Structures are given as C-alpha cells and as structure tokens.
Amino acid sequence: MESLQAFWDMGGYGHFVWPAYGVVAVVLIGLFVESRRSLKSAEAELAALAPSKAEDTDDET
Amino acid sequence: MQNHHLGSSLSLFTGTDLVCFRGGRTVFAGLGFALSPGEALMLRGPNGSGKSSLLRLMAGLGQPLEGALTWSDESIANDPEAHNARLHYIGHADPVKPVLTVTENLRFWATLRPGFGNGEDAIASALEKLGIGHLADVPGRFLSAGQKRRVNLARILAAPASLWLLDEPQTALDRAAEKNLKDAIADHRAGGGMVAISSHAENSLANARELDINQFRADSP
Amino acid sequence: MNGFLAIVRRDLRLAFRQGLDSLMVVAFFVIAVVLFPFGVGPQPNTLARIAPGVIWVAALLASMLSLERLFQTDYEDGSLELLALQPVALEITVMAKVTVHWLTTGLPLIVAAPLLGVLMNLPEDGYMPLMIALTLGTPTLSLIGAIGAALILGSRRGGILLSLLVLPLYIPVLIFGVSAVDVVIGGFSAKPQLLILSGLLVGALPLCPWAGAAAVRQGLE
Amino acid sequence: MFHRFANPARFLRFAAVIQPWIAGLTVLLFAVGLYLGLLASPADYQQGETVRMMYVHVPSAWMALFCYTGMAISCGVALIWKHPLADLAAKATAPVGASFTFLALVTGSLWGKPMWGAWWVWDARLTSMLVLFFLYLGYMALNNAFDDPGRGSKASSILALVGFVNVPIIKFSVDWWNTLHQPASVVKMGGPAIHASILSPLLVMGVAFTTYYLWVLLIRIRREVTANKVRALQMRQASRGEQ
Numbered sequence: 001m002e003s004l005q006a007f008w009d010m011g012g013y014g015h016f017v018w019p020a021y022g023v024v025a026v027v028l029i030g031l032f033v034e035s036r037r038s039l040k041s042a043e044a045e046l047a048a049l050a051p052s053k054a055e056d057t058d059d060e061t
Numbered sequence: 062m063q064n065h066h067l068g069s070s071l072s073l074f075t076g077t078d079l080v081c082f083r084g085g086r087t088v089f090a091g092l093g094f095a096l097s098p099g100e101a102l103m104l105r106g107p108n109g110s111g112k113s114s115l116l117r118l119m120a121g122l123g124q125p126l127e128g129a130l131t132w133s134d135e136s137i138a139n140d141p142e143a144h145n146a147r148l149h150y151i152g153h154a155d156p157v158k159p160v161l162t163v164t165e166n167l168r169f170w171a172t173l174r175p176g177f178g179n180g181e182d183a184i185a186s187a188l189e190k191l192g193i194g195h196l197a198d199v200p201g202r203f204l205s206a207g208q209k210r211r212v213n214l215a216r217i218l219a220a221p222a223s224l225w226l227l228d229e230p231q232t233a234l235d236r237a238a239e240k241n242l243k244d245a246i247a248d249h250r251a252g253g254g255m256v257a258i259s260s261h262a263e264n265s266l267a268n269a270r271e272l273d274i275n276q277f278r279a280d281s282p
Numbered sequence: 283m284n285g286f287l288a289i290v291r292r293d294l295r296l297a298f299r300q301g302l303d304s305l306m307v308v309a310f311f312v313i314a315v316v317l318f319p320f321g322v323g324p325q326p327n328t329l330a331r332i333a334p335g336v337i338w339v340a341a342l343l344a345s346m347l348s349l350e351r352l353f354q355t356d357y358e359d360g361s362l363e364l365l366a367l368q369p370v371a372l373e374i375t376v377m378a379k380v381t382v383h384w385l386t387t388g389l390p391l392i393v394a395a396p397l398l399g400v401l402m403n404l405p406e407d408g409y410m411p412l413m414i415a416l417t418l419g420t421p422t423l424s425l426i427g428a429i430g431a432a433l434i435l436g437s438r439r440g441g442i443l444l445s446l447l448v449l450p451l452y453i454p455v456l457i458f459g460v461s462a463v464d465v466v467i468g469g470f471s472a473k474p475q476l477l478i479l480s481g482l483l484v485g486a487l488p489l490c491p492w493a494g495a496a497a498v499r500q501g502l503e
Numbered sequence: 504m505f506h507r508f509a510n511p512a513r514f515l516r517f518a519a520v521i522q523p524w525i526a527g528l529t530v531l532l533f534a535v536g537l538y539l540g541l542l543a544s545p546a547d548y549q550q551g552e553t554v555r556m557m558y559v560h561v562p563s564a565w566m567a568l569f570c571y572t573g574m575a576i577s578c579g580v581a582l583i584w585k586h587p588l589a590d591l592a593a594k595a596t597a598p599v600g601a602s603f604t605f606l607a608l609v610t611g612s613l614w615g616k617p618m619w620g621a622w623w624v625w626d627a628r629l630t631s632m633l634v635l636f637f638l639y640l641g642y643m644a645l646n647n648a649f650d651d652p653g654r655g656s657k658a659s660s661i662l663a664l665v666g667f668v669n670v671p672i673i674k675f676s677v678d679w680w681n682t683l684h685q686p687a688s689v690v691k692m693g694g695p696a697i698h699a700s701i702l703s704p705l706l707v708m709g710v711a712f713t714t715y716y717l718w719v720l721l722i723r724i725r726r727e728v729t730a731n732k733v734r735a736l737q738m739r740q741a742s743r744g745e746q
Contacts, residue, residue: 011552013552020560023609023613031598031602035722035723035726038726039723039726049740050736084651085734085738121367122363122366122502148367154359156356169292429665433659434645436649437648439644443648451665453676461683482672496661
C-alpha cells in the first residue's frame with residue numbers, strides 16, 4: 001500500500017506529473033476519437049449518397 | 062500587327078485533350094481545339110458547361126489538369142509573359158477605376174502592352190470605333206454597365222494583340238454597340254488576328270467554327 | 283521596368299484621389315502609442331524603458347492595417363486578373379503594390395516615429411537608431427504582408443485572418459528592430475542588429491514577391 | 504484516368520491493410536513507454552520525480568516540429584507535382600501537429616512551475632513552440648476560410664511553405680532575444696546530460712508518439728478522401744439536375 005502512496009505522491013511533485021500525463025492522455029485520446037467519429041460520419045454520408053459505391057471495407061481499428 | 066504567321070497551314074494555337082478540374086469537379090475532359098490566323102471559334106454550351114473555364118485556360122489563368130495548350134507547337138506555360146503579350150482577355154468584370162477618367166484607365170492598360178507605340182490617338186480611335194469618343198474625360202464612376210463594357214472593349218483595340226479571348230462580350234451592350242463589336246472583330250480577323258468567343262447570341266460571326274463544350278462533359282461516376 | 287513604374291504611378295494616383303489612408307494609418311499609430319501611458323502610468327522612466335518596444339509594435343500593427351486592401355479592390359473589380367494577363371510579370375506587379383504600400387504606410391510611420399519618441403520620453407540617442415531600424419524594417423513588413431494579403435483573396439474572413447497569418451512572421455523584424463534601439467540607448471553599437479535587419483530585407487526582397495505572385499496566381503485560378 | 508483525384512483506391516487499400524498494425528504497435532509502445540517512464544526508471548538525482556514529465560514533454564515538442572516539417576513537405580509535393588493525396592495529408596496533419604504543440608506548451612508550463620516557480624517562462628524553446636502554435640492556427644484558419652476546398656488547400660500550402668522557411672529564422676531570433684533578456688536558465692529543459700536510464704523511456708515514448716501520429720494521420724486522410732467523394736457526388740447530382 002505504502003509504495004502506491006509514494007507512487008501517487010511522486011516525491012511531492014504528484015500534482016505536476018499527473019496532470020501532465022492526464023492532459024496528454026485526454027488530448028491524444030480525444031483527437032483519436034474525434035478523427036474516427038468524423039471518418040465514420042463521412043462514410044455514413046457516402047453510403048447514404050451512393051450505397052453501391054461504398055466499396056471500401058469497414059474495418060474496426 | 063506583329064508576330065503573325067500569315068497563311069501558315071499549321072494552326073497556330075491548339076489545345077489537345079484538355080481536362081479542366083475546377084471547384085472540386087471535372088468540368089470537361091478530352092477537349093481539343095485549333096485556331097489559325099483569321100479564324101474565329103464560337104464556344105457553345107449551357108451555363109456551367111465550362112465555356113469560361115476553357116477561355117481562362119486559353120489565357121493561361123491556371124493550368125489544365127491534363128492535356129496541352131500550344132502556340133506554334135510550344136506550350137504556352139513555358140513563357141507566360143510572351144503568351145500574355147499576344148492575347149487580350151475580356152472576362153465577366155470590366156476593370157474601370159471609378160476615380161480615373163476613361164482615357165487614364167485605357168492609357169494605364171495600354172502602357173503595359175509592348176505594341177503601344179502611337180499613344181493618344183490609338184486610344185482616341187479605339188473609343189471612336191466603339192462610339193464612346195465623348196466619354197474620353199469622364200471619370201469611371203459616372204459610366205453605366207454598358208459604357209464600362211465598351212471601355213473594356215476599347216482597351217483591346219487600343220493596343221494590338223493577335224489572340225482575342227472574349228467571354229460573353231456582348232452582355233450589357235445595346236444593338237449599336239454589338240454592331241461595333243462585330244465590326245471590330247471582323248477587322249481584327251482581316252488583319253490576321255484570331256478570336257475565341259463564348260456567346261449566347263444566335264447571329265454568330267461570319268464563317269466561324271463552333272465548338273460545343275457540352276460534348277466533352279465528364280459524366281464519369 | 284516601365285510596367286513597374288506604370289503600376290506604381292497608377293496606384294499612387296488611385297490612393298491620392300481616393301483620399302490618402304496614410305493619415306489614418308499615422309493616426310492609428312499615434313493613438314496606439316498614446317494608450318500606453320494611460321495603461322502603464324506616466325512615469326517618464328518606465329515609459330522610456332518600454333518606448334522602443336511600444337513604438338515598434340504600434341508601427342507593426344499600423345502597417346498591417348492597410349495590407350488587407352493591397353489586392354482586394356483590384357481583385358474585386360477584375361483588375362488583378364487582368365494584371366496577371368499582362369506581359370508584365372506578376373512578381374513585378376506584386377513588387378509595385380508593395381512599393382506603393384510602403385510609400386503610403388511605411389514612410390509616414392517613419393516620419394511620425396520621432397514625435398512618438400518624444401511622447402514616450404525616448405532617451406536622446408534612441409532617435410537615430412529608431413529611424414534607421416524602421417527604415418530597414420518597414421519594407422520587410424510590407425513584403426511579408428503582401429504574401430498574407432494575396433493568400434486571403436476570396437476568403438470569407440479577410441482582415442482578422444490576415445493578421446493571424448502575418449504576425450508570427452513579423453517576430454524576427456520586431457525583435458531586431460527593438461533591440462537595435464535598446465542597445466544604442468545602453469551605450470553599445472547597433473551594428474549587428476541593423477545588419478540582421480538588412481539581411482532580412484535583402485532576403486525578403488526576392489522571396490516575397492515570388493511567393494506573393496504564386497499566391498495571387500492560385501487565387502485567380 | 505482523369506478522375507484519379509476522386510478515388511485514390513490504391514491508398515485506401517494500403518491504409519486499410521497497415522492501419523491495424525500501426526494501431527497495435529502504438530498501444531504496445533505506449534504501454535512499454537509508460538511502464539519504463541513511470542515505474543522502472545529512477546528519479547533524476549537533480550530534478551527528482553519531475554523528470555518523468557520529460558517523457559511526455561520532449562516527445563510532444565519533437566512531434567510538433569516533426570508534423571510541421573511533414574506538413575511543409577507534403578504541401579511542397581502538392582504544389583509542385585499537384586499530387587492530390589499530398590494536399591489531404593497536409594490538411595490531416597495540421598490538427599495533430601497543433602495538438603502536439605499545445606501539449607508541449609501545457610506540459611512545458613507544468614514542468615516550469617516546480618523548476619522555475621512560474622507557470623510560463625519566456626524560455627527560448629517554449630517561446631518558439633508558442634510561435635509554432637500560431638503558425639499551425641494560421642494554416643488551419645486559412646485552410647477552411649474558402650468555400651472551395653481546393654482553393655483552401657492551395658492557399659494554405661503556400662502559407663505552410665512560407666512558414667517553414669521562417670521557422671529557423673524565428674527560432675534564431677527568439678534564441679538570440681532570449682539570451683539578451685534572460686540569464687541562461689541553469690536547469691536546461693533536457694537536463695545537463697541525459698542519463699541512459701532516462702534515455703530509454705524517452706526514446707520509446709518518442710516512437711510511440713510517432714506511430715500514434717501515423718495512426719491518426721491514416722484515419723484523417725481516409726476521412727478527407729471520403730469527404731471529397733461525398734462532395735463530388737453531391738456536386739454531380741446538382742449539375743446533373745441542371746441538364
């Protein structure tokens with residue numbers, strides 16, 4: 001338990017290191033999610049407009 | 062009239078399988094044309110079929126996505142200034158500055174041309190030919206649309222150039238002015254000049270060849 | 283060369299007849315600087331310390347004010363398109379526009395700078411370096427600004443976008459312009475700063491008209 | 504042949520194939536990097552635990568410049584060889600690069616607070632990063648300031664190249680300006696010498712950031728291609744209706 005507390009504490013700089021990692025995580029994940037969302041909406045629009053021509057497969061990643 | 066190869070069998074100004082991509086769509090594809098001294102080419106087709114786009118490509122405002130525009134077998138893109146020196150272009154807009162008088166406007170454009178030798182009387186005679194001699198010292202802001210269009214047409218008469226590219230030149234012109242325009246074009250062709258003109262007017266020019274842009278529409282998916 | 287002079291002469295005549303906006307530019311310059319004493323307080327020594335920086339930033343913003351209209355009026359009435367179709371190279375046309383912009387904004391700022399030096403209690407020996415630095419710096423600002431003015435042609439948001447594009451590129455001129463004055467006040471020679479400023483100018487002279495012409499060309503396509 | 508712009512199918516197939524691999528690689532690298540950075544490596548003898556912020560700050564700064572360089576190169580290719588995909592790659596890169604620059608600034612200020620006692624320090628590197636952020640904003644603003652997307656990408660390509668030429672000049676003048684006004688800050692951003700134990704997490708995180716960039720880039724380019732297809736179809740319907 002104690003080492004967890006020390007890990008969280010980060011030698012007293014915890015409230016600098018964790019926000020830094022937090023911001024990086026939020027921005028990178030947010031950017032990824034937004035990019036995928038706009039890709040999906042564009043593909044949906046394309047499918048609506050030309051159902052026959054939406055030939056590129058809809059893979060997951 | 063300088064640099065004309067009078068009587069050359071080979072057509073001077075040609076376009077071969079041109080593709081125009083503009084505003085995110087393919088306007089036309091596989092379009093070809095040929096112009097020789099003394100000839101006129103009437104561009105026909107509905108709005109948006111690419112008449113203006115073709116004229117702009119001929120003038121060198123932008124490059125075709127594919128295909129080539131050549132002047133006596135040399136691509137016009139190689140030396141844009143030389144191509145500009147041998148053409149006059151009338152677009153949709155008439156660039157007449159409101160604070161400058163008609164003569165000042167014309168003198169400015171004429172001084173930029175290589176052939177502008179005999180100064181004032183070239184401008185005066187150009188204005189006469191279009192029946193607006195009386196407007197010589199009138200500032201641009203008092204001119205009507207028709208008069209501005211005539212000043213713009215006078216601009217191309219004031220300094221010689223062998224190729225005229227006219228985009229619906231007769232808009233805003235009354236009957237008399239249209240006649241003046243026809244005569245000017247006839248004189249220009251008689252002197253060995255060439256004209257490419259996009260126009261909806263039915264009474265086309267004497268023995269002019271027609272080019273229907275619509276047949277080159279790109280209807281691909 | 284006469285094409286360059288013809289365009290400069292026409293644009294200067296247009297500027298004079300349409301009411302010189304140089305007076306407004308200088309007025310903005312003075313007002314912008316006069317605001318600072320209200321902000322930071324009138325104590326002479328604080329003003330003196332920030333004087334070079336404040337004067338330079340105000341000059342930079344003032345010279346940017348009239349950039350938006352550098353090509354705008356010609357773009358809207360079709361003159362710019364026609365200028366691109368003249369035998370005069372587009373780079374020369376851009377250079378002519380930049381020269382007119384400098385004459386109508388850069389020069390008045392230089393003339394007004396000493397007055398603001400007095401207002402901001404600029405130390406005695408700061409005036410000469412300020413004038414020299416402004417003389418070397420303002421043409422570079424006009425040159426870089428011309429690229430921004432050409433890039434925003436036909437865009438939905440003009441002025442604000444122009445400042446966002448151009449201000450980051452002004453930073454080097456600002457840094458060396460201000461430090462040229464600070465250093466002399468501190469008793470050292472401003473030779474390195476002035477050399478770098480002239481280096482920036484000499485670099486901008488060929489590159490900016492070339493990039494500006496490319497920006498105009500793609501704007502007219 | 505002439506509508507190669509409409510469906511660069513070759514690229515879409517290529518993207519569909521390698522995207523899962525890049526995704527897997529990125530996740531793996533981040534896992535390793537975070538493990539090394541947060542758990543396995545020791546605290547720096549001088550900066551203590553705050554050195555761990557370097558593992559996100561320095562890669563962000565690298566990527567900020569890397570993306571801008573990539574953007575400038577693809578803009579050059581787009582202008583000179585008129586390659587349709589290069590335009591889209593640059594347009595897709597800009598927001599990613601801007602996000603990295605923003606991260607570099609935020610983590611830089613979070614780093615500066617314990618080190619120099621202030622949230623923002625006009626340190627040469629941070630200031631240049633701030634200017635780079637404005638260059639990104641300018642690019643993106645110009646890119647969608649036009650109704651016709653083709654116009655937007657051409658105009659912003661020229662701006663990206665002009666900006667790229669200016670980056671070293673701005674960097675030089677900011678460094679010069681910084682040394683003039685600021686006594687050289689004792690604790691340099693990267694620390695006096697990068698100790699081996701710090702270098703390995705730093706490199707792993709650096710590569711993780713790069714693969715992340717490629718992953719998001721592929722997604723955003725596919726989005727741009729699809730959006731172009733949608734626009735082309737809408738336009739054709741409009742013009743067909745006119746006949």
